[in-house]
Structures are given as C-alpha cells and as structure tokens.
Amino acid sequence: MPIDATLPYDDANIFARILRGEIPSKKVYEDEFALAFHDINPQAPTHILVIPKGRYVSWDDFSAHAPDAEIAGFIRAVGHVAxxxxxxAPGYRLLANVGAHGHQEVPHFHVHLFGGRPLGPMLTRP
Structure with a gap:
C-alpha cells in the first residue's frame, strides 16, 4: 500500500529493521552513508535497492534535511554500486518513488537500481 511521504519516520519499517540487522538482506555494498542489497522481488535481472543509513522518509525529506556530506556520500554509493x-556501459535505470501518487511502499527513502536488459519505456503512454 502506498504511503504518505510527509508522515514522520517509522523505526519499525522494513529497511530500518534491515539496517539494524533484524532482517537479513543480500548485501552488495555498504559504507558509512548507504546500504545496497538485492530486492526480494526483482523486476529486472539486476534490481538493487540503495538506502541511506539516516532516518529519511522520502527523496524530499532526504534532500531537505540530510547534511551535504550524507547526500554526496549516498549519491556516490549509488554510482559505485552501478x-x-x-x-x-549497457545502461541502467534509477527510480525513487515518493508518496502515494508515486506508489512509495516503504517509508524509508530508497533508490531502485534496475539493469541487466533493455528496460523499455518508463511509463505507458495514454
């Protein structure tokens, strides 16, 4: 179910639990700013989630409240994983869903990294 990206951070969300080590993940990268792991329901041959270690609900929350070093570190982590x-070289797609209209399902900011095949158009046209 999509969430309201303006809600306060929920420490019980699945990504917060993964960060605390309460739920296992298939980790591909970790540094002081970010954790990257394989999605449990992949939508492409490569489907990795990259999450900041800070308590941010959405892209908007992260970009408005994270310190510059954390923003830069997170962006570098996404590039490193790619x-x-x-x-x-073959190309990939980044996706960050925000709020109910963006179909954000987990109230912890995260970026989907998709690749491994041609992905087609981003949205269907009316």
Missing amino acids: REQGLV
Missing part, C-alpha cells in the same frame, strides 16, 4: 555491477 559500476560494481557492470551496469554503466
């Missing part, structure tokens, strides 16, 4: 997975 390079490490061999996705740069």
Whole structure:
C-alpha cells in the first residue's frame, strides 16, 4: 500500500529493521552513508535497492534535511554500486518513488537500481 511521504519516520519499517540487522538482506555494498542489497522481488535481472543509513522518509525529506556530506556520500554509493555491477556501459535505470501518487511502499527513502536488459519505456503512454 502506498504511503504518505510527509508522515514522520517509522523505526519499525522494513529497511530500518534491515539496517539494524533484524532482517537479513543480500548485501552488495555498504559504507558509512548507504546500504545496497538485492530486492526480494526483482523486476529486472539486476534490481538493487540503495538506502541511506539516516532516518529519511522520502527523496524530499532526504534532500531537505540530510547534511551535504550524507547526500554526496549516498549519491556516490549509488554510482559505485552501478559500476560494481557492470551496469554503466549497457545502461541502467534509477527510480525513487515518493508518496502515494508515486506508489512509495516503504517509508524509508530508497533508490531502485534496475539493469541487466533493455528496460523499455518508463511509463505507458495514454
């Protein structure tokens, strides 16, 4: 169910629990700013989630409240994962869902990294 991205951070969300080690994940990268792991329901041959370690609900929350070093560190982590997975040359897609209209399902900011095949158009046209 999509969430309201303006709600306060919920420490019981699944990504917060993964960060605390309460739920296992298939980790591909971790540094002081970010954790990256395989999605449990992949939508492409490569489908990795990259999450900041800070308590941010959405892209809007993260961009408005994270310190500059954390924003830069997170963006660098996303790029590192794409390079490490061999996705740069063939291409890949980044997706961040925000709020109910964006169909955000977990109230912890995260970026989906998709690759491994041609992905087609982003949205269907009316």
